[in-house]
Amino acid sequence: MEPILKVDDINVYYGSIHAIKGISFEVNQGEIVTLIGANGAGKSTTLNTISGLLHSKTGSVSFMGENLGKISPHKIVAKGLAMVPEGRRVFLQMTVQENLEMGAYTQPGSGVDADLEKVYQQFPRLKERYRQIAGTLSGGEQQMLAMGRALMSHPKLLMLDEPSMGLAPILVEQIFEIIQKLHQSGTTILLVEQNAQAALSVANRGYVLETGKVVTTGTGTELLASPAIKKAYLGG
Ligand SMILES: Nc1ncnc2c1ncn2[C@@H]1O[C@H](COP(=O)(O)OP(=O)(O)O)[C@@H](O)[C@H]1O
Numbered sequence: 001m002e003p004i005l006k007v008d009d010i011n012v013y014y015g016s017i018h019a020i021k022g023i024s025f026e027v028n029q030g031e032i033v034t035l036i037g038a039n040g041a042g043k044s045t046t047l048n049t050i051s052g053l054l055h056s057k058t059g060s061v062s063f064m065g066e067n068l069g070k071i072s073p074h075k076i077v078a079k080g081l082a083m084v085p086e087g088r089r090v091f092l093q094m095t096v097q098e099n100l101e102m103g104a105y106t107q108p109g110s111g112v113d114a115d116l117e118k119v120y121q122q123f124p125r126l127k128e129r130y131r132q133i134a135g136t137l138s139g140g141e142q143q144m145l146a147m148g149r150a151l152m153s154h155p156k157l158l159m160l161d162e163p164s165m166g167l168a169p170i171l172v173e174q175i176f177e178i179i180q181k182l183h184q185s186g187t188t189i190l191l192v193e194q195n196a197q198a199a200l201s202v203a204n205r206g207y208v209l210e211t212g213k214v215v216t217t218g219t220g221t222e223l224l225a226s227p228a229i230k231k232a233y234l235g236g
């Protein structure tokens with residue numbers, strides 16, 4: 001079967017800075033695939049290029065067989081590719097429910113109430129706080145809100161950029177439990193993380209990025225067991 005997402009030899013620049021140097025990888029339907037790597041490795045640049053916020057100079061990104069090269073970010077979301085950006089980026093002045101409704105902008109009209117109900121089932125914490133202003137939520141709750149908002153667009157592929165960043169260990173655990181539940185309920189996930197241990201533990205496959213290149217790939221289990229990965233990313 002053709003992969004749902006295929007990134008083929010992309011090269012991305014910020015002015016004269018060559019940030020992504022020929023990255024290729026694939027995500028198959030039903031998988032959790034993780035991109036791990038240190039700060040500055042090019043993880044966010046890769047996700048932002050897939051989302052259409054940045055453009056690759058050469059190479060291609062295709063989603064369900066279609067080249068996304070000239071498609072605008074909101075149309076990419078409408079095609080079923082949603083991203084939770086690094087740092088969550090929820091609308092701080094709006095309520096929880098208003099944030100979720102914003103996530104439905106590619107599916108206006110009917111069905112929004114049912115989608116809200118579904119998100120509230122997945123995130124009971126958000127249901128309890130539906131009228132609360134998002135800026136007053138904890139970091140973990142904001143992460144749940146950003147994930148719930150992305151789910152409102154009915155993604156066929158959900159991309160998460162460092163969902164565990166800045167969270168206390170107990171919340172990191174909760175977020176990863178939610179990621180596993182979403183996966184079990186059929187969501188295909190591309191997960192970017194600096195927390196390699198947690199990400200590889202839930203992922204089917206992983207790619208290791210260093211300075212804009214893929215240096216290693218394998219199953220989550222293989223990468224967790226690799227002495228080189230242990231040394232570089234798992235604290236020995
Ligand atoms: N807006 C920008 N302007 C210039 N360079 C950038 C910009 N954003 C990121 N970079 C550079 O691109 C490289 C990859 O960054 P990034 O994709 O944010 O890495 P990661 O998400 O893995 O931490 C880094 O060297 C970073 O300094």
Ligand SMILES: [Mg+2]
Nearest residue numbers: 043044045086
């Ligand atoms: Mg990043």
